[in-house]
Amino acid sequence: MAELTYRDAVAAGIAQEMERDNSVVCLGEDIAAAGGVFKATVGLLEKFGPLRVRDTPIAEQAILGAAMGAAMTGLRPVAEIMFSDFLAVCWDMVANEIAKTRYMTNGQISLPLVIRTGNGGGSRFGAQHSQSVENWAMAIPGLKVVAPSTPADVKGLLAAAIRDPDPVVFFEHKALYATKGEVPDGEHVDTLGTAAIRRQGSDVTIAALGLMVPRALEAAERLQAEHRISATVIDVRSLVPLDTRTIFAEISKTGRFYTVEENPRLCGWGAEISSLVAEELFWDLDAPITRITTPHVPLPAADRLEDLTIPSAARIVETILKTID
Amino acid sequence: MRTAANSRTEMNDEIGAETRLALYRSQFAIRSVEKRAYDLFLQNLIKGTSHLAIGQEAVAAGFAMSMKPEDWSFCTYRGHAHTLARGASMTGVLGELMGRECGLMGGKGGSMHLTDIDNGVMGSYAIVGAHLPIAMGAAWSAQYRGTDQVAVCFFGDGTTNIGAFHEALSMASIWKLPVVFVCENNLYMEYTPIAAVTPVKNPAADRASAYGLDRILIDGNDVDVVYRTARSAIARARAGAGPSLIEALTYRHHGHSRADPAKYRPTEEVAAWMKRDPIPLYRQRLIESGVGEPTILAMEEEIKQAVDQATDAAKSSPPPADELIYKDVWANGGWAWRN
Secondary structure, X not given: OEEEEHHHHHHHHHHHHHHHOOOEEEEEOOOOOOOOOOOOOOOHHHHXXXXXXXXXOOOHHHHHHHHHHHHOOOOEEEEEEEEHHHHHHHHHHHHHHHOOHHHHXXXXXXXXXXXXXXXXXXXXXXXXXXXXXXXXXXXXXXXXXXXXXXXXXXXXXXHHHHHOOOOEEEEEEHHHOOXXXXXXXXXXXXXXXXXXXXXXXXXXXXXXXXXXXXXXXXXXXXXHHHHOOOEEEEEOXXXXXXXXXXXXXXXXXXXXXXXXXXXXXXXXXXXXXXXXXXXXXXXXXXXXXXXXXXXXXXXXOOHXXXXXXXXXXXXXXXXXXXXXX | OEOHHHOOOOOOOOOHHHHHHXXXXXXXXXXXXXXXXXXXXXXXXXXXXXXXXXXXXXXXXHXXXXXXXXXXXXEEOOOHHHHHHOOOOHHHHHHHHOOOOOOOOOOOOOHHHOOEHHHOEEEEEOOOOOHHHHHHHHHHHHHHHOOOOOEXXXXXXXXXXXXXXXXXXXXXXXXXXXXEEEEEEOOEEOOEEHHHHOOOOOOOHHHHHHHOOOOEEEEOOOHHHXXXXXXXXXXXXXXXXXXXXXXXXXXXXXXXXOOOOOOOOOHHHHHHHHHOOHHHHHHHHHHHOOOOHHHHHHHHHHHHHHHHHHHHHHHHOOOOOHHHHHOOOOOOOOOOOEO
């Protein structure tokens, strides 16, 4: 096991796949010579050369269009959209073209491609560079949606996404890039569509994603230490496909379910899971489901306001205590 | 502008009699299928919408004839012509329009999304501009893999005003990609004259210099001109010399779509362009240069029969199986979003 940062795990995952498969290529703004604005693709240009690691103009439709055209003709492109907010600029490519082409062509066209993108808040960048938009992607049939929270998952799930025959939108959390963690040595490929149980408890079950996973874990430790409440924390990891089996099994054990979502409230990913739980697991519940989300506002920039807006460990603890009392 | 005036030649020139007959056959076949599609609409056998290319056949025929089977074409929702020109079956096209099992995509795509990858038809795209970056990406793949494949991308004059046009042209030029962008300027952006919504006279040709490309403006109703221009642009792309942007002037005889009677067009303008209908013009040229009319009549009769047979086959094909709803969201054939 080697300790890697989340950002180095991105480059490690891509490099692992580029080494074994010549059809894997990368493109995006500043990803080659500059190594990415988040330094997540450092070293790839030097290792694989300018034909496989290409800087593009600021042209998100061209980036994703190029990835799609390349994918339908035999390559496995990994395209970077620098900030996930910019997906709005090329949403036609994501929602109308990439997601629907296999279906509309009755399976004639395959699109094995990955859209990597820096997602989420905590960086004081304001409302257009901080959003959590994983629920946008989740709403479109034909896209797989992944959001890792640890360096090991970044490498393993990115490798799996690159090998997957379907388009995958891969949400990297900007506030996690500097975090460190153990990453298995040698080839590491994880499985898409699987959740991970990060902490096993007996009183409540918390489902979280991305940056909300470490916050949920911190909250769980405080609940245990200060209030003797034992929490299970599930890292959802993959919104599509969704590992309802793992999530449901944990909820059944505790009877109390919370989601911790960075996306604004309406139509957040937790709403879908909650509705599934209400439909299929109602009799296993001992209390109403509670969603802990960013309120339904655009994100403010000031550090104090941003910190109060996005769910914190303190807010998770507070909400759980309130609903258990 | 390249027109027949400076390209007119005898039958024994570099195009030759055999290719010319094939160019005529292709145009006539497209026209016949499009007319049949129109009739089937009136009979309510084709639902939804449809965008006919009647009047614009020369561009489709001239380019398709210049492409190798392994080259790729990308076209718009006005794509029946380009799809047929590459060799897609008439039954497959009509069946798709009619929502039948025998359709090119089993009825899942419809008129605006005709795709037939076995014939290099990499899709018809219904969001204006989307397929320019996608064609550019296919060309990137050809360049990267070292094949000599070329992507040809057809679009209308209206597309030149959307951002994806600029993004694709720009990146294709920077990366010197083997892609040919073909603007079919039929003078109308849906219901609006293109001149009313465009700051330059020739929406594609006048913008070529912005991408470091030559200004190429041609008579898109003369299939010889189209064919020559296509061959040279495709050869340039294949040789690694980069993309081209071609503006072909043409005219649609009907409205934008099924719902449009095209009353916004001046009568004199329509009359002038009807006189420049590419198919009778080319037929006349074939006869003048020595092709016997019986040869042409026999070819036309053969095509008419083929269209009738395709129509019957499509009509007798059942609707798609209900199970198709849940098929092919994913590469494993299924649609599961949870376990």
